[in-house]
Amino acid sequence: MSSYNTILYFVLTSNSLQYRRIDGRSSNYYYDIKEIIISASGNYSFTSSSTFAAYCFLHANSFNSSDPLLNLVAQGHKSAGDGQYQYTVFLPFDDTMSKRAIKKRATTKYIVVISTEDESVTGSLSLVMSGPGVITVKTPDTTAISVHNGIWYEPHYFTLAFYPQANYTVYGKGKDSLGLYVAKGVYSPRTLRMAFDKYYQTEFGNVRQNQNKKMTIQVTWNPFTQSFEGKHYLKDGKYVEEQPYIMQITNVPYFR
Numbered sequence: 001m002s003s004y005n006t007i008l009y010f011v012l013t014s015n016s017l018q019y020r021r022i023d024g025r026s027s028n029y030y031y032d033i034k035e036i037i038i039s040a041s042g043n044y045s046f047t048s049s050s051t052f053a054a055y056c057f058l059h060a061n062s063f064n065s066s067d068p069l070l071n072l073v074a075q076g077h078k079s080a081g082d083g084q085y086q087y088t089v090f091l092p093f094d095d096t097m098s099k100r101a102i103k104k105r106a107t108t109k110y111i112v113v114i115s116t117e118d119e120s121v122t123g124s125l126s127l128v129m130s131g132p133g134v135i136t137v138k139t140p141d142t143t144a145i146s147v148h149n150g151i152w153y154e155p156h157y158f159t160l161a162f163y164p165q166a167n168y169t170v171y172g173k174g175k176d177s178l179g180l181y182v183a184k185g186v187y188s189p190r191t192l193r194m195a196f197d198k199y200y201q202t203e204f205g206n207v208r209q210n211q212n213k214k215m216t217i218q219v220t221w222n223p224f225t226q227s228f229e230g231k232h233y234l235k236d237g238k239y240v241e242e243q244p245y246i247m248q249i250t251n252v253p254y255f256r
Contacts, residue, residue, distance in 0.1 A: 006135040008034050008127040009189045010114050011223040012052075016122070019065040021055060021115045022075065028119040033063060034112050040133030041093040046076060046112075047086040050125035053078065053117035056085055063111040073110065077117070093133060136161060158183070160196075170196050178215075185217075192221035194228060217245055 016030040038044070048054050059071040076085030093108055114125055129135055158174020160183070172183035178200055185196020198215040219230030228247035 005128060005130045006036075006137065007189060008036075008112060008129065008137065009192075010034070010125045010127070011221075012114075012116065012122045012124070013223045014122060015224055017065070019068065019115075022057065022068050022072075024115075024119075026119055029115045030120070030122060031065070031113055031115040033114075034137060036110050036112060036129070037108050037136040038091055038093055038110070038131065038133045039108070039136075040131075041091065042132035043088050044091050044129060044131035044135075045086065045088040046074075047128045048076070048084045048114075048125055049128075050084065051123035052121050052125070054085060054125055055115045055117065056087075056127065057113040057115070058089065059111040059113065061109055061111075063113055068113075071111075091131070170194060172196065181215075183217075194219055194221075217247075219245060219247055 010032040012030040020027040021029045056076045058074045074089040076087040160172040168187045170185045170187050181198045181200045183196045183198045187194040195218045214235045216233040219228035222229050232245035
Protein backbone atom coordinates (compact mmCIF):
# COMPACT_ATOMS: atom_id res chain seq x y z
CA MET A 1 0.00 0.00 0.00
CA SER A 2 1.29 3.48 -0.89
CA SER A 3 2.26 5.90 1.87
CA TYR A 4 1.86 9.65 1.49
CA ASN A 5 4.10 12.12 3.30
CA THR A 6 3.22 15.70 4.16
CA ILE A 7 5.26 18.32 6.03
CA LEU A 8 3.61 21.05 8.08
CA TYR A 9 5.53 24.13 9.22
CA PHE A 10 4.63 26.11 12.36
CA VAL A 11 6.06 29.33 13.81
CA LEU A 12 5.42 30.53 17.37
CA THR A 13 6.13 34.20 18.12
CA SER A 14 5.25 36.65 20.89
CA ASN A 15 2.20 37.56 18.77
CA SER A 16 0.89 33.98 18.62
CA LEU A 17 -2.28 32.99 20.43
CA GLN A 18 -1.96 31.66 24.00
CA TYR A 19 -3.97 29.16 26.03
CA ARG A 20 -3.70 26.73 28.90
CA ARG A 21 -2.65 23.52 27.23
CA ILE A 22 -3.48 20.10 28.65
CA ASP A 23 -1.48 19.57 31.89
CA GLY A 24 -0.25 23.16 31.67
CA ARG A 25 0.46 25.41 34.67
CA SER A 26 -1.03 28.62 33.28
CA SER A 27 -2.59 30.23 30.21
CA ASN A 28 0.76 31.43 28.88
CA TYR A 29 1.52 28.68 26.35
CA TYR A 30 1.80 29.81 22.73
CA TYR A 31 0.11 27.56 20.18
CA ASP A 32 -0.51 27.25 16.45
CA ILE A 33 -3.07 25.22 14.53
CA LYS A 34 -3.55 23.73 11.08
CA GLU A 35 -6.38 21.74 9.56
CA ILE A 36 -5.73 18.51 7.65
CA ILE A 37 -8.13 16.41 5.60
CA ILE A 38 -7.42 12.73 4.96
CA SER A 39 -8.68 10.60 2.08
CA ALA A 40 -8.47 7.09 3.57
CA SER A 41 -8.71 5.27 6.89
CA GLY A 42 -5.53 3.90 8.39
CA ASN A 43 -2.56 4.43 10.68
CA TYR A 44 -1.02 7.90 10.43
CA SER A 45 2.30 8.82 12.02
CA PHE A 46 3.39 12.25 13.26
CA THR A 47 7.05 13.16 13.87
CA SER A 48 8.28 16.59 14.96
CA SER A 49 11.51 18.55 14.60
CA SER A 50 11.69 21.87 16.45
CA THR A 51 13.84 24.41 18.27
CA PHE A 52 11.95 23.77 21.52
CA ALA A 53 10.51 20.91 23.56
CA ALA A 54 7.17 20.44 21.82
CA TYR A 55 3.67 19.17 22.44
CA CYS A 56 1.31 18.08 19.69
CA PHE A 57 -2.44 17.50 19.99
CA LEU A 58 -4.77 16.06 17.36
CA HIS A 59 -8.48 16.93 17.45
CA ALA A 60 -11.36 15.57 15.37
CA ASN A 61 -13.52 18.10 13.50
CA SER A 62 -12.85 21.18 15.65
CA PHE A 63 -10.68 22.67 18.39
CA ASN A 64 -11.74 24.84 21.33
CA SER A 65 -8.89 26.52 23.23
CA SER A 66 -11.15 26.97 26.27
CA ASP A 67 -11.75 23.20 26.41
CA PRO A 68 -8.62 21.51 24.97
CA LEU A 69 -9.83 18.01 25.94
CA LEU A 70 -12.86 18.34 23.66
CA ASN A 71 -12.56 16.15 20.52
CA LEU A 72 -9.00 15.12 21.49
CA VAL A 73 -7.88 12.08 19.47
CA ALA A 74 -4.16 11.80 20.28
CA GLN A 75 -1.24 13.70 21.76
CA GLY A 76 2.54 13.45 21.74
CA HIS A 77 5.43 14.78 23.82
CA LYS A 78 9.14 13.80 24.08
CA SER A 79 8.52 10.29 22.74
CA ALA A 80 11.21 10.77 20.06
CA GLY A 81 13.82 12.18 22.46
CA ASP A 82 15.45 15.63 22.65
CA GLY A 83 12.10 17.25 23.33
CA GLN A 84 10.60 15.93 20.07
CA TYR A 85 7.63 13.62 19.66
CA GLN A 86 6.57 10.74 17.46
CA TYR A 87 3.32 8.82 17.59
CA THR A 88 1.02 6.77 15.38
CA VAL A 89 -2.76 6.83 15.56
CA PHE A 90 -5.55 5.17 13.58
CA LEU A 91 -7.72 7.79 11.86
CA PRO A 92 -11.07 6.76 10.35
CA PHE A 93 -12.25 8.25 7.08
CA ASP A 94 -15.95 8.80 6.57
CA ASP A 95 -17.60 11.28 4.20
CA THR A 96 -21.16 10.43 5.24
CA MET A 97 -23.33 12.62 7.42
CA SER A 98 -25.37 9.91 9.13
CA LYS A 99 -26.14 10.14 12.83
CA ARG A 100 -24.37 6.84 13.38
CA ALA A 101 -21.17 8.14 11.77
CA ILE A 102 -21.25 11.34 13.79
CA LYS A 103 -21.78 9.38 16.98
CA LYS A 104 -18.63 7.39 16.24
CA ARG A 105 -16.82 10.67 15.52
CA ALA A 106 -15.63 9.34 12.18
CA THR A 107 -14.41 12.26 10.13
CA THR A 108 -12.18 13.39 7.29
CA LYS A 109 -11.07 16.60 9.05
CA TYR A 110 -8.57 16.87 11.91
CA ILE A 111 -7.03 19.87 13.66
CA VAL A 112 -3.30 19.73 14.50
CA VAL A 113 -2.38 21.89 17.52
CA ILE A 114 1.26 22.42 18.49
CA SER A 115 2.47 24.03 21.71
CA THR A 116 5.49 24.04 24.04
CA GLU A 117 6.64 22.28 27.19
CA ASP A 118 7.44 25.55 28.98
CA GLU A 119 5.49 28.78 29.14
CA SER A 120 6.10 31.79 26.85
CA VAL A 121 8.48 29.89 24.54
CA THR A 122 8.78 30.83 20.85
CA GLY A 123 10.40 29.10 17.90
CA SER A 124 9.74 27.03 14.77
CA LEU A 125 8.58 23.45 14.28
CA SER A 126 8.18 21.10 11.33
CA LEU A 127 5.86 18.11 11.48
CA VAL A 128 6.14 15.14 9.13
CA MET A 129 2.88 13.24 8.66
CA SER A 130 2.61 9.96 6.77
CA GLY A 131 -0.27 7.60 6.12
CA PRO A 132 -2.22 5.55 3.56
CA GLY A 133 -4.31 8.48 2.29
CA VAL A 134 -3.63 11.82 0.68
CA ILE A 135 -3.36 14.55 3.33
CA THR A 136 -4.73 17.94 2.33
CA VAL A 137 -3.73 21.00 4.35
CA LYS A 138 -6.46 23.60 4.64
CA THR A 139 -6.32 27.11 6.07
CA PRO A 140 -9.10 28.68 8.09
CA ASP A 141 -11.20 31.32 6.41
CA THR A 142 -9.06 34.27 5.38
CA THR A 143 -9.78 37.99 5.42
CA ALA A 144 -8.07 40.04 2.73
CA ILE A 145 -7.82 43.81 2.29
CA SER A 146 -6.75 45.39 -0.98
CA VAL A 147 -5.79 48.92 -2.01
CA HIS A 148 -6.74 50.82 -5.17
CA ASN A 149 -5.43 54.34 -5.80
CA GLY A 150 -4.46 54.74 -2.14
CA ILE A 151 -7.90 53.71 -0.83
CA TRP A 152 -8.34 50.58 1.32
CA TYR A 153 -11.23 48.50 0.02
CA GLU A 154 -13.62 46.53 2.19
CA PRO A 155 -12.36 43.24 3.70
CA HIS A 156 -13.47 40.18 1.76
CA TYR A 157 -13.44 36.58 2.89
CA PHE A 158 -12.29 33.43 1.18
CA THR A 159 -10.95 29.94 1.88
CA LEU A 160 -7.71 28.41 0.63
CA ALA A 161 -6.76 24.72 0.51
CA PHE A 162 -3.18 23.44 0.13
CA TYR A 163 -2.30 20.16 -1.62
CA PRO A 164 1.21 19.02 -0.54
CA GLN A 165 1.16 15.98 -2.84
CA ALA A 166 0.75 18.33 -5.81
CA ASN A 167 3.74 20.55 -5.02
CA TYR A 168 1.64 22.65 -2.64
CA THR A 169 -0.86 23.75 -5.25
CA VAL A 170 -3.31 26.26 -3.78
CA TYR A 171 -7.02 26.40 -4.62
CA GLY A 172 -9.54 28.84 -3.25
CA LYS A 173 -12.82 30.66 -3.74
CA GLY A 174 -14.41 33.84 -2.49
CA LYS A 175 -16.08 37.14 -3.30
CA ASP A 176 -14.86 40.73 -3.36
CA SER A 177 -16.02 44.04 -4.81
CA LEU A 178 -15.48 42.74 -8.35
CA GLY A 179 -17.63 39.64 -7.82
CA LEU A 180 -17.28 35.88 -7.24
CA TYR A 181 -13.97 34.25 -8.13
CA VAL A 182 -11.90 31.09 -7.93
CA ALA A 183 -8.18 31.19 -7.14
CA LYS A 184 -5.28 28.93 -8.11
CA GLY A 185 -1.58 29.17 -7.35
CA VAL A 186 1.36 27.76 -5.39
CA TYR A 187 2.75 28.01 -1.87
CA SER A 188 6.24 27.31 -0.53
CA PRO A 189 6.32 26.01 3.08
CA ARG A 190 10.05 26.74 3.24
CA THR A 191 10.05 30.37 2.10
CA LEU A 192 6.47 31.00 3.35
CA ARG A 193 5.69 32.70 0.05
CA MET A 194 2.46 32.29 -1.89
CA ALA A 195 1.34 33.43 -5.33
CA PHE A 196 -2.04 32.87 -6.92
CA ASP A 197 -4.38 34.29 -9.57
CA LYS A 198 -8.02 35.19 -9.04
CA TYR A 199 -10.34 34.34 -11.92
CA TYR A 200 -13.71 36.07 -11.81
CA GLN A 201 -16.88 34.28 -12.81
CA THR A 202 -18.33 36.31 -15.66
CA GLU A 203 -21.91 35.29 -14.91
CA PHE A 204 -21.79 37.33 -11.70
CA GLY A 205 -21.26 41.02 -11.03
CA ASN A 206 -20.35 43.45 -13.80
CA VAL A 207 -19.56 41.05 -16.64
CA ARG A 208 -18.31 43.75 -18.97
CA GLN A 209 -16.04 45.15 -16.27
CA ASN A 210 -14.60 41.82 -15.10
CA GLN A 211 -14.20 39.69 -18.22
CA ASN A 212 -10.83 41.17 -19.24
CA LYS A 213 -9.40 41.55 -15.73
CA LYS A 214 -7.02 39.23 -13.92
CA MET A 215 -5.75 39.76 -10.39
CA THR A 216 -2.41 38.24 -9.33
CA ILE A 217 -1.48 38.12 -5.62
CA GLN A 218 2.09 37.66 -4.34
CA VAL A 219 2.45 37.55 -0.55
CA THR A 220 4.80 36.32 2.19
CA TRP A 221 3.83 35.06 5.65
CA ASN A 222 4.80 37.48 8.43
CA PRO A 223 4.92 35.52 11.74
CA PHE A 224 5.02 38.73 13.79
CA THR A 225 1.76 40.11 12.44
CA GLN A 226 0.32 36.62 11.77
CA SER A 227 -0.68 37.61 8.25
CA PHE A 228 0.31 37.29 4.59
CA GLU A 229 1.62 40.61 3.27
CA GLY A 230 2.59 41.66 -0.22
CA LYS A 231 1.24 43.06 -3.47
CA HIS A 232 -1.57 42.40 -5.88
CA TYR A 233 -1.51 43.18 -9.58
CA LEU A 234 -4.75 43.98 -11.40
CA LYS A 235 -4.37 43.59 -15.14
CA ASP A 236 -6.87 45.35 -17.40
CA GLY A 237 -5.84 44.89 -21.00
CA LYS A 238 -2.26 46.19 -21.28
CA TYR A 239 -2.49 48.23 -18.05
CA VAL A 240 -1.19 46.67 -14.83
CA GLU A 241 -1.89 48.28 -11.45
CA GLU A 242 0.30 47.33 -8.46
CA GLN A 243 -1.07 47.88 -4.95
CA PRO A 244 -0.55 46.50 -1.38
CA TYR A 245 -2.42 43.36 -0.29
CA ILE A 246 -2.89 41.88 3.20
CA MET A 247 -4.36 38.48 4.13
CA GLN A 248 -5.29 37.86 7.76
CA ILE A 249 -6.15 34.34 8.88
CA THR A 250 -9.45 34.12 10.74
CA ASN A 251 -9.58 31.31 13.33
CA VAL A 252 -13.34 31.39 13.85
CA PRO A 253 -14.00 27.90 12.31
CA TYR A 254 -11.88 26.27 15.05
CA PHE A 255 -13.62 27.89 18.02
CA ARG A 256 -17.00 26.19 18.14
